[in-house]
Amino acid sequence: MPELPEVENIAAGLREAIRGEYLERVEVRRPGIIQGPHRRRWRRFLAQVAGRRVARVTRRAKRLIIVTDNRLTLLFQLGMTGKFLLGTKPVEADEFAKHTHVVLHVGDRRLVRFIDARRFGRLWLLDGLDPDEPDEAMNAARMGPLGPEALAMRTDAFRRLLQTERSVKTLLLDQTRIAGLGNIYADEALFAAGIHPTRRCGAISDEVGQDLLRAIKSVLRRAIRAGGTTFSDYRSPYGDMGRFRRRLRVYGRQGEPCRRCGATIEKIVVAGRGTHFCPTCQPVGP
DNA sequence: ATTTCATCCTGGAGGC
DNA sequence: TGCCTCCAGGATGAAA
CATH class of the missing domain: 3.20.190.10 (MutM-like, N-terminal)
Incomplete structure (x- = not known):
């Protein structure tokens, strides 16, 4: 996608x-x-x-x-x-x-x-x-309003975004709040920051929230450098596949071992989307 | 106002 | 082998 x-x-x-x-x-x-x-x-x-x-x-x-x-x-x-x-x-x-x-x-x-x-x-x-x-x-043209570009999001603005009781994955997919993330990179960023996808935004500390913003930018930048992720359909205008797929840590890896801790990656539904996470690296609690 | 949910669409996977 | 059902998911607009 x-x-x-x-x-x-x-x-x-x-x-x-x-x-x-x-x-x-x-x-x-x-x-x-x-x-x-x-x-x-x-x-x-x-x-x-x-x-x-x-x-x-x-x-x-x-x-x-x-x-x-x-x-x-x-x-x-x-x-x-x-x-x-x-x-x-x-x-x-x-x-x-x-x-x-x-x-x-x-x-x-x-x-x-x-x-x-x-x-x-x-x-x-x-x-x-x-x-x-x-x-x-x-x-x-009455297109839906867009939030700030994920790569340009400022720490104070992101801190304010987290002042809600929605689940953090739902927020990351909401283009009117932060623009650019989709299902793959939302899951990857949450893994990198060690946050469970159903975690309420308001329950995330300032420090962990800043970790999350850094993780978002980091995963997006690395994916850009790798030419994106080809899961099935994506190709560049020259027909090339993205090289980021083999760097994915959770997306599409349900049932496989976590590359960090060895636990089995799980898949659940959050915000109507398939959502992948490591139950050990991304604990539910605070 | 805010948030959730059904809808659109087709190829591919899985069941029988 | 073939037919059927289900699923993937970004954005939108209706509903709660």
Whole structure:
């Protein structure tokens, strides 16, 4: 599932590949994924995009943002299985054809394909987006409000976030409070900080809370450096798998021994999500 | 206001 | 082998 490190990696790959290039045409094969104020006028919007250069490729939370030189924006939410693939072959030539919902036709006959088997992904068409302050345009388009970027979260702000009785895992997945974590990195960060996922936020001491914030940033940075985590679907725009999977300590390891203490990793449901933890390294109590 | 829960969607896994 | 059921989960909007 594309979380912050995967989208960061996608943004870096696409930036390298298409920044400064002409977007000759944006082909939408499944208009149903289009959202935003231009939803009903998407053809007209994309006609304004055609022939412009890609000025910027960036990321906010788990959203990928492509801005043209006339300040029109394609904003992708990747959902569960959304990915981008660079190539030159015709779309129909491979097994992803039926799940290719958008194709960016770049100069030199190159293609950037947005592929999403499970179809939770969405494309927002926005105008007036300032790449340095993207939230304003997102709010204007009535997208859900986002909390601060996890990697930019300040210690005092995080301390205030923990003033609630929700379970800590629920908080970490709440994009309106802290943006970028998904199921994999929430579980990994809680393991690294030694906190049980059902722990009430308010029961976490300041000191342990700061450990948690450090763990969040550390696991995200290490995952970015490893090119993200490929559990099943994720690939970089060049088709590469993420290398962080073999570094996972708890996610997907239920029934296997903890790499720190040897206890058996357990899996429960928290906030409606599969949740993995070590019962010894992450005790329930204070 | 805050928090939980069903919903969307399809490929893959597991049961019989 | 084949058919059926269930599960994964990010974000959203309704419900509690």
